Amino acid sequence: MRQNDVIGAERRTSFCRLCASSCGVLLDIEDGRITRVLGDAHHPISGGYTCPKGRRGGDLVHGHDRLTSSMRRTATGTHEQISATQAVTEIAERLQAIVDRHGSEAVALYMGTQQNFSALTPVMARSWFRGTGSHKLFSTMTIDQSAKWVVAERMGSYLGGRQRFEDADVWLLAGTNPIVSANGGDGDGAVVHNPSVALRSAQARGLQLIVVDPRRTETAALADVHLSPRPGTDAVLFAGLLHVVLTENLHDLDFCRRYTADLSALTDAVSAVTPTVVQRICGVPADQVDHAARLFATARRGMATSGTGLCMGPHSNLAEHLVAALNVVCGRYLREGEQADDRSVLTRRVPARAEVDPPARAYEHGYQSRVGGVRAIRGELPSGILADEILEPGPDRVRALIVSGGNPAAALPDRKKTLRALRSLDLLVCVDPRMSSTARLADYVIAPTTMYERADHTAIMEPFFPQPFAQFTPALVSPPPGVVDDWRFFLDLATACGQPVKFAGRILDPAAPLTSEQLLAMTAERGRVDFADVVASPHGYAAGPSGAVVGAATAEAMRNRLVLMPDDVRAELHEALVESAAADDFPMRLTVRRIREAVNSTGTRVPGLVPGGTNPVAVHPDDLAALGIGDGQEVTVRSASGRLCAKARADRTLARGTASMTHCFDSTDIAGAHGVNVNALTSNAAGVQTINAMPTLTAVPVAIEPAKETR
Numbered sequence: 001m002r003q004n005d006v007i008g009a010e011r012r013t014s015f016c017r018l019c020a021s022s023c024g025v026l027l028d029i030e031d032g033r034i035t036r037v038l039g040d041a042h043h044p045i046s047g048g049y050t051c052p053k054g055r056r057g058g059d060l061v062h063g064h065d066r067l068t069s070s071m072r073r074t075a076t077g078t079h080e081q082i083s084a085t086q087a088v089t090e091i092a093e094r095l096q097a098i099v100d101r102h103g104s105e106a107v108a109l110y111m112g113t114q115q116n117f118s119a120l121t122p123v124m125a126r127s128w129f130r131g132t133g134s135h136k137l138f139s140t141m142t143i144d145q146s147a148k149w150v151v152a153e154r155m156g157s158y159l160g161g162r163q164r165f166e167d168a169d170v171w172l173l174a175g176t177n178p179i180v181s182a183n184g185g186d187g188d189g190a191v192v193h194n195p196s197v198a199l200r201s202a203q204a205r206g207l208q209l210i211v212v213d214p215r216r217t218e219t220a221a222l223a224d225v226h227l228s229p230r231p232g233t234d235a236v237l238f239a240g241l242l243h244v245v246l247t248e249n250l251h252d253l254d255f256c257r258r259y260t261a262d263l264s265a266l267t268d269a270v271s272a273v274t275p276t277v278v279q280r281i282c283g284v285p286a287d288q289v290d291h292a293a294r295l296f297a298t299a300r301r302g303m304a305t306s307g308t309g310l311c312m313g314p315h316s317n318l319a320e321h322l323v324a325a326l327n328v329v330c331g332r333y334l335r336e337g338e339q340a341d342d343r344s345v346l347t348r349r350v351p352a353r354a355e356v357d358p359p360a361r362a363y364e365h366g367y368q369s370r371v372g373g374v375r376a377i378r379g380e381l382p383s384g385i386l387a388d389e390i391l392e393p394g395p396d397r398v399r400a401l402i403v404s405g406g407n408p409a410a411a412l413p414d415r416k417k418t419l420r421a422l423r424s425l426d427l428l429v430c431v432d433p434r435m436s437s438t439a440r441l442a443d444y445v446i447a448p449t450t451m452y453e454r455a456d457h458t459a460i461m462e463p464f465f466p467q468p469f470a471q472f473t474p475a476l477v478s479p480p481p482g483v484v485d486d487w488r489f490f491l492d493l494a495t496a497c498g499q500p501v502k503f504a505g506r507i508l509d510p511a512a513p514l515t516s517e518q519l520l521a522m523t524a525e526r527g528r529v530d531f532a533d534v535v536a537s538p539h540g541y542a543a544g545p546s547g548a549v550v551g552a553a554t555a556e557a558m559r560n561r562l563v564l565m566p567d568d569v570r571a572e573l574h575e576a577l578v579e580s581a582a583a584d585d586f587p588m589r590l591t592v593r594r595i596r597e598a599v600n601s602t603g604t605r606v607p608g609l610v611p612g613g614t615n616p617v618a619v620h621p622d623d624l625a626a627l628g629i630g631d632g633q634e635v636t637v638r639s640a641s642g643r644l645c646a647k648a649r650a651d652r653t654l655a656r657g658t659a660s661m662t663h664c665f666d667s668t669d670i671a672g673a674h675g676v677n678v679n680a681l682t683s684n685a686a687g688v689q690t691i692n693a694m695p696t697l698t699a700v701p702v703a704i705e706p707a708k709e710t711r
């Protein structure tokens with residue numbers, strides 16, 4: 001018996017590919033099926049940690065609803081099986097006909113979350129898309145945390161790297177709940193893996209944890225300081241924190257002099273935002289604002305990071321800008337000569353330099369959409385306008401949409417409009433292992449291999465690991481005979497469309513197709529570690545520090561400065577400060593909330609995984625009592641944009657006046673499925689950010705009432 005064999009089954013190492021954590025796992029495989037998923041205790045990063053959905057990975061691969069063949073929509077609207085080869089031929093023909101009639105701008109690609117957990121798919125999907133010549137590229141980043149892109153465009157970026165979690169003595173997490181999401185905003189990878197243990201052990205060595213969240217989340221429960229602002233008021237709170245830091249001269253004057261252009265403009269802009277003003281607008285006691293600001297600014301090292309709770313709010317670009325400004329004025333960055341924060345292993349190292357990449361405002365010159373004059377940012381059009389891009393009449397209308405590892409029918413704001421848009425396409429293709437809400441509307445559904453059926457490496461996830469680390473996994477179970485690798489679909493599609501495919505700097509020869517392993521090796525060519533060494537390390541390869549240090553600024557960059565308070569940001573701050581109080585019609589604020597058992601829509605349909613099988617609307621028990629609603633009762637939730645019915649759940653972790661609900665659930669036309677789609681309540685018109693068209697998905701004003709008819 002080999003060491004890896006367990007009784008009646010084989011035990012293999014791999015890593016989970018449902019979220020950025022990429023936890024190391026052990027799989028028990030019996031007769032070609034995964035019977036058990038366990039944490040890999042020998043994994044240098046996750047150390048045996050897994051979450052409930054990761055442990056149900058076998059159900060996601062072999063589940064009853066798994067597609068084993070590609071599908072084509074029939075004239076009556078049902079779906080029939082079709083071979084992937086035939087589907088590619090037909091899709092290429094229909095794309096060509098659309099392009100011949102309407103031009104290449106009629107073709108769009110939507111890149112969803114699950115595409116990114118496969119190393120080859122994003123590269124190949126983009127490669128096909130580039131060949132179309134269209135500008136209609138969309139991804140979930142623009143309905144997620146594209147405020148971070150906007151900050152870099154308006155403030156600029158410091159290129160020396162950020163202070164690290166491992167030696168920080170303060171850490172501020174705003175609008176993120178890493179213990180559940182394994183995310184932590186754009187924060188250090190250290191809070192992403194086994195997050196509860198990582199936070200507790202940092203606190204044991206002296207780290208002070210500040211959490212900004214209207215809910216006493218699993219993460220907030222650990223905090224040394226928990227600020228609970230009214231949802232959607234973070235911009236004012238952060239302006240207030242900056243006010244305290246700057247008026248008390250707690251900032252890093254040296255760093256500000258060297259790297260910023262306009263500290264006095266920032267000081268001036270926040271001068272009226274005293275802790276008393278913060279208390280009035282945000283509901284956070286003034287003494288807590290003082291305390292948190294002093295704690296953050298006087299610590300030696302640390303960082304403020306933010307997640308969806310900030311980036312989805314009504315002033316998301318401003319709030320995110322002020323979080324970044326707090327880090328800048330406190331000098332929370334690595335200086336020349338310090339050890340660089342270099343996590344590249346399979347990816348190419350980008351040298352760290354103690355200099356500034358100045359604000360480029362490139363979005364002011366990008367491709368301009370017909371819709372609202374919005375322009376491309378980082379080569380993408382905002383997903384917030386995708387439905388309008390499809391519906392708005394005109395020569396550039398999107399008529400063909402390819403969806404890769406995403407579920408826009410569930411994820412985009414204004415559900416009714418989104419469904420109308422998806423239904424009105426001439427061609428909708430969805431690459432998805434399940435009949436998702438989007439796949440149900442598609443003309444073709446391409447059934448791909450899933451994790452554990454495909455070889456992969458962790459290159460894309462390198463920035464999220466707390467130390468330089470890489471892992472390779474071979475395919476461990478055989479896919480159903482009718483499915484294809486996602487990357488292969490995009491390569492075949494490009495070939496059928498007569499487009500050459502450039503991959504890792506080379507044009508691929510369609511007549512001599514490469515294997516996944518060969519392509520993975522090609523993407524790792526510029527790494528500092530030999531890919532073969534990573535392949536030979538079943539628990540992953542801890543590469544050790546690269547020894548790189550932060551270099552001196554180049555002569556050309558010496559004069560570059562960060563811009564802390566440009567005029568448009570100042571105008572946004574003014575608006576956030578004068579905003580009128582809540583309308584009585586919609587007295588509650590509905591907030592975002594992630595659960596351990598699902599990552600967006602993935603997991604929502606695994607039997608017995610999500611507690612109660614649905615996504616309730618959680619409300620403080622005293623609010624429920626005041627509304628005359630019992631725990632578990634059916635309620636109607638109304639917003640200015642729509643309504644939905646859900647089960648109420650009493651939840652003491654929420655602040656009064658706040659409700660929360662998990663997104664991407666959807667039971668429409670799926671027998672036996674539970675849950676309701678929150679985007680029935682959101683809009684892509686009201687409360688949308690300029691620049692990135694980011695909709696308001698948290699702090700949505702709602703009213704909650706007992707449902708008229710109870711079942």
Ligand SMILES: Nc1nc2c(c(=O)[nH]1)N[C@H]1C(S)=C(S)[C@@H](COP(=O)(O)OP(=O)(O)OC[C@H]3O[C@@H](n4cnc5c(=O)[nH]c(N)nc54)[C@H](O)[C@@H]3O)O[C@H]1N2
Nearest residue numbers: 112113114140144405406407408411431436450600601663
């Ligand atoms: N109201 C509201 N709306 C939101 C949010 C919110 O908080 N509130 N969150 C927003 C955010 S942050 C995001 S990222 C988006 C999510 O938006 P999307 O990424 O569009 O949604 P997902 O549900 O993650 O879609 C992933 C799809 O990939 C499929 N899939 C799973 N495994 C594989 C695979 O191996 N290969 C392929 N090809 N497909 C696979 C799944 O079945 C699923 O249909 O939603 C956004 N929308």
Ligand SMILES: Nc1nc2c(c(=O)[nH]1)N[C@H]1C(S)=C(S)[C@@H](COP(=O)(O)OP(=O)(O)OC[C@H]3O[C@@H](n4cnc5c(=O)[nH]c(N)nc54)[C@H](O)[C@@H]3O)O[C@H]1N2
Nearest residue numbers: 175176177181183231232307308309591594595598599600
């Ligand atoms: N288990 C699990 N993990 C996931 C996902 C998942 O669906 N499930 N999704 C993945 C994806 S696509 C993403 S983008 C990340 C997101 O990762 P996170 O950003 O960490 O997402 P959440 O866990 O929803 O945490 C958001 C927090 O913001 C708080 N919040 C809501 N409104 C406000 C507000 O106005 N102000 C402040 N300060 N806080 C507010 C909420 O109470 C909540 O605790 O997670 C990823 N990881």
Ligand code: SF4
Nearest residue numbers: 016019022023051054
């Ligand atoms: S889904 Fe769970 S087990 Fe899988 S990588 Fe994410 S945290 Fe780890």
Ligand SMILES: [Mo]
Nearest residue numbers: 113140143144
């Ligand atoms: Mo996301």
